[in-house]
Amino acid sequence: MFPSYNDFETEIEPEELRKLTDAVLTKYGYDFGNYAQSSFKRRVIVVLRKHGIKSMDVLIQKIIHDPIFFEQFIHDITVNTTEMFRDPTFFKALKTLVFPVLNTRSEFNIWHSACSTGEEVVSLAILLKEENLLHRAKVYATDINHSVLKKAESGRFPLRNLDLYTQNYNNTDPKGKLSDYYKIVDNEIVFHRELIEHVRFKHHDLAVDHQFFKFDLILCRNVMIYFNQKLQNRVFELLHASLFLNGFLALGAKESLIWCKIADKFESVSDHEKIYKKVKL
Numbered sequence: 001m002f003p004s005y006n007d008f009e010t011e012i013e014p015e016e017l018r019k020l021t022d023a024v025l026t027k028y029g030y031d032f033g034n035y036a037q038s039s040f041k042r043r044v045i046v047v048l049r050k051h052g053i054k055s056m057d058v059l060i061q062k063i064i065h066d067p068i069f070f071e072q073f074i075h076d077i078t079v080n081t082t083e084m085f086r087d088p089t090f091f092k093a094l095k096t097l098v099f100p101v102l103n104t105r106s107e108f109n110i111w112h113s114a115c116s117t118g119e120e121v122v123s124l125a126i127l128l129k130e131e132n133l134l135h136r137a138k139v140y141a142t143d144i145n146h147s148v149l150k151k152a153e154s155g156r157f158p159l160r161n162l163d164l165y166t167q168n169y170n171n172t173d174p175k176g177k178l179s180d181y182y183k184i185v186d187n188e189i190v191f192h193r194e195l196i197e198h199v200r201f202k203h204h205d206l207a208v209d210h211q212f213f214k215f216d217l218i219l220c221r222n223v224m225i226y227f228n229q230k231l232q233n234r235v236f237e238l239l240h241a242s243l244f245l246n247g248f249l250a251l252g253a254k255e256s257l258i259w260c261k262i263a264d265k266f267e268s269v270s271d272h273e274k275i276y277k278k279v280k281l
């Protein structure tokens with residue numbers, strides 16, 4: 001029997017976490033065993049408190065016997081924070097360093113892995129459209145969380161974020177105005193359908209799933225921070241295998257591949273923006 005939890009008792013032993021991740025893996029095939037332990041533990045504590053669950057055994061039983069609760073668990077355990085044109089200098093760097101290379105191809109493939117609710121997907125689509133490249137792009141956008149994928153597919157975002165998104169967009173040296181691309185309907189920003197009608201939204205788990213296509217550009221931003229070194233290595237190998245030679249990999253500001261096993265197969269294109277090029281098979 002594991003100890004019980006209340007608002008003041010927040011310690012979870014590693015063996016309890018292991019029991020939880022083993023149960024999830026066995027029942028549903030999701031592997032959280034190599035998520036960074038401290039942040040994963042914090043999220044589990046949030047779930048326990050939210051549902052007033054007092055022991056790990058109770059949480060595990062609920063997860064095993066209630067698939068709807070499990071979907072909610074996935075939502076609560078993953079951090080879905082995102083925004084349009086997050087880190088505008090990153091999008092500026094894509095335009096100056098990557099778009100000219102894409103422009104040499106009659107068509108190219110882009111993968112937004114861990115796309116969350118899709119703000120990054122629409123942001124890139126707008127910039128591709130401004131450079132007259134959007135119609136040449138085949139785009140996949142994936143995430144582990146079904147509910148964020150459903151939101152991403154809608155292309156609708158909360159109106160309260162509009163000022164921030166407009167400011168971010170204006171900081172990317174854009175060719176137009178953000179308002180050229182949306183209407184406001186029922187307190188939501190509704191982006192023009194043409195920006196995402198070509199995007200295939202798909203469930204894909206970086207921890208267990210395999211290569212499904214080959215890409216010229218992969219964005220994998222602000223998700224590696226939640227993985228331990230072992231899982232990061234697995235994901236870098238997957239991303240490397242999923243890129244064409246000379247394809248680009250874009251990571252988040254706090255992420256880097258310098259410590260990963262296959263770092264020598266990439267070359268830095270922008271140290272500051274964490275954009276890399278695959279230079280070896």
Ligand SMILES: C[S@@+](CC[C@H](N)C(=O)[O-])C[C@H]1O[C@@H](n2cnc3c(N)ncnc32)[C@H](O)[C@@H]1O
Nearest residue numbers: 078082114116143144145205206207221222223
């Ligand atoms: C903080 S958001 C980042 C969203 C976006 N890339 C950005 O930078 O704004 C992290 C996303 O990673 C997803 N995620 C977490 N673990 C994952 C996994 N194993 N496979 C695929 N996506 C995962 C979460 O569901 C979440 O939507």
